[in-house]
Amino acid sequence: MNVLLVDDEPLELEQMEYMIKTTFPLWKFHKAADACQALTINQNHKINLAFLDINLPGRSGLEFAEELRTINKEVDIIMVTAYQSFDYARQSIRIGVVDYLTKPVIESDLQKVLAKYKDTQSSNDYSSLIYQALLFIHDNFTEKLTLSDIAREVHTNPTYLSRKFHEEVGMPFSEYIIHYRIQAAKRFLMNNPTWNISDVAENSGFNSQHYFSTLFRKIEGITPKEYREKGK
Template structure:
């Protein structure tokens, strides 16, 4: 799933990315600061969902949404604004947006909107089996969860689950679990400064700090300590 985030405030982009990634760690997120950057991305990559801030330099988010829709008729659009303005809401309805959000974005509200989006768009893509498997992973990621354990929870053969998981999610069970743990650990690194790196590793299911740091650096491009320092 390719998702475009457009906002001229870098902190707003980082916050939105921070909220989305733990829920959907394998969504590919593209970030843009204005309509020109956004259109350049959309011309190179098929975007499935776009979060557009209304107040952008140059063209507004609503104008950008119209341009994106002309280029890609199937794109879903969520408008984000700091103002509860009926005029904006009315224009958003005309544009056919999926939803309309006001800042500051609340995590529970975002999760609800993304849940509705996933249900509306992906029922044919994600089966009940894989939906249940993902739910268990999200609940038990900190445990020593193995593919046979997961298969037992959803009452299917491990080989069958492995094949279905890869076919529907696009990555293997182990790849998804590791990436999900990394995304949750990023949240802990910033929200729990009192936890040591070793404690974060343990809380997210990694069996050693060294292994965790190696995986984190490979995924994020910096060590957990560097990531925490940058986020202060």
């Protein structure tokens, strides 16, 4: 399942991705800050589900939704807005939008919208081997994981798994685990304000706070503490 998230607020994009990933960890997410970027993404990927902020720079989310519906007739579109407006709702219905969320998006409301997609969390995007490997990583990312551990779990040899993983996921196994742990850390930083950075590191699968902080800054461009402050 390819999911398009469009919002000109980076933090809104990240939070939406986190909330959806809680239920659908294997969905593929594509993020854009405006309609122009979103259109390019749709040209390069078959988008199945799109969450569009109405108030975008340039073309509005509603204008882009109408264009997207013309180009991609199979996409499900969900509008997101900070304003409760009958006119917005009426335009959304006319375009064929499947649902409508208001900001700040409450996770329980989002999960209700996503309930109809439960059956799409399958191995369709990956081979059975890589699907099982990903599930094992997601269930055990806090533990020390090696390629040999996962190969043993999915009953194949490490060399073959390494090649297939890179082919299907688009990055090496070791890089995927680091990024998955960093994404988990970002959720922990936002959702657990009483945890110190060491707690976040440990619960994200890093055995060293210093190593975690160094990687976090390299990938995100800011320190874990700065990321937490930014989200307040």
